[in-house]
Amino acid sequence: MTSAPPTTTKHPTGIVKALGEEPVFKPGDPVRISIRYPVGHYRVPMYMRGKRGIVELILEPMAVNNEEEGFGRNAGSKGYYYRVGVSLTELWPGYAGSPQDRLVIEVFECWLERI
Amino acid sequence: METHDHDHPDVHQKSAAEPAPRYYEIMETAVRELLVEKKLVGPGEISRQIEVLDSRTPALGAKVVARAWVDPEFRARLLANGRTACESEFGISFYDDTKLIVLENTDKIHNLIVCTLCSCYPRPVLGLPPDWYKAKPYRARAVREPRAVLAEFGTDIPEDVEIRVSDSTAMVRYLVLPQRPVGTENFTEEQLAEIVTRDAMIGVVRVNLENRSTP
Incomplete structure (x- = not known):
């Protein structure tokens, strides 16, 4: 894994944003969706876990992690959701349709791994 | 917005003719x-x-689509931010605080929306989802074999057109902006709104001049 060190984005006004304020991923980044099975209702469908995709869009603004929130554990910390595109041939071995067919899904930052 | 043509019965009252309530x-x-x-x-x-x-029905979404077809600047605003375009220009409130991404169908891309986990649906613009949208066969098959599902709705998508399925899992809701059918060049915005169906805004059918009825 050759992930670049976190870059510091400096606004023209000289303002430096805190870590965690900026999205970890950007459009075009290849990612893998984590294979984890925490107890409870997690809004990453089972069929997506472990699949590879490409970040298509950063969903602005930041949002609370609704899964943590659902368990009353969120202290107001926020993160980004991303629209992640996955080829249907990656998703389903033997997929019968066109190889360019795609699925796009919103995934919260903590479920994405850089690849 | 359409006016109501029915009264709301008191939610606590059941008519005597109805069957006994079930468990849920x-x-x-x-x-x-x-x-x-x-x-x-x-x-x-x-x-x-x-x-x-x-107060939210597919007629609302149809007005949004028709406006996007006749007004390129509105269309651009709608595609840039579906929610703010609907809020500021149609007064459609997003009472559930969801975002709205409008997915544009083109000659190269056909969009389809589904919620595999439950029944997330652009309720602020379309109202309640149809029963089949909430049923497991659609939810499972839309992501597994979208072309077969579309064919069952009578929609054949050529192989060189990408099917793009959006699974709505969190805080974003999707609305498909269908392609404007040929032969509608002289339609007014109101006439265009009449041909836009709920199913076309889910992406399971195209808008065509033959199928005018919206359930």
Whole structure:
């Protein structure tokens, strides 16, 4: 894994944003969706876990992690959701349709791994 | 916005002709009455929310689509931010605080929306989802074999057109902006809105001049 060190984005006004304020991923980044099975209702469908995709869009603004929130554990910390595109041939071995067919899904930052 | 052509019966009353309530209906009634009794929910809040939902129908989404077809600048604003375009130009409130991404169908891309986990749906613009949208066969098959599902709706998508399925899992809702059919060049915005169906805004059919009815 050759992930670049976190870059510091400096606004023209000289303002430096805190870590965690900026999205970890950007459009075009290849990612893998984590294979984890925490107890409870997690809004990453089972069929997506472990699949590879490409970040298509950063969903602005930041949002609370609704899964943590659902368990009353969120202290107001926020993160980004991303629209992640996955080829249907990656998703389903033997997929019968066109190889360019795609699925796009919103995934919260903590479920994405850089690849 | 359409006017109501029916009265809202008191949600607590059931007509004598209806069958006896089943397990989940009894549970819903019990929970609702308990919430009101404990003053966690005011007695008017539930009926108000029913009114909110009743005021949202596919006719609303159809107006948005028709406007996007006739007004390129609106279309650009709608594609840039579906929610703010609907809010500021149609007064459509997003009472559930969801975002709205409008997915444009083109000659190269056909969009389809689904919620595999439950029944996430652009309710602020379309109202309640159809039953088949909430049923497991559609939810499972839309992501597994979208072309077969579309074919069952009578929609054949050529192989060189990408099918793009959006699974709605969190806080974003999707609305498909269908392609404007040929032969509508002289239609007014109102006439265009009449041909846009709910199913076309889900992406399971195209808008065509033959299928005008919206259930």
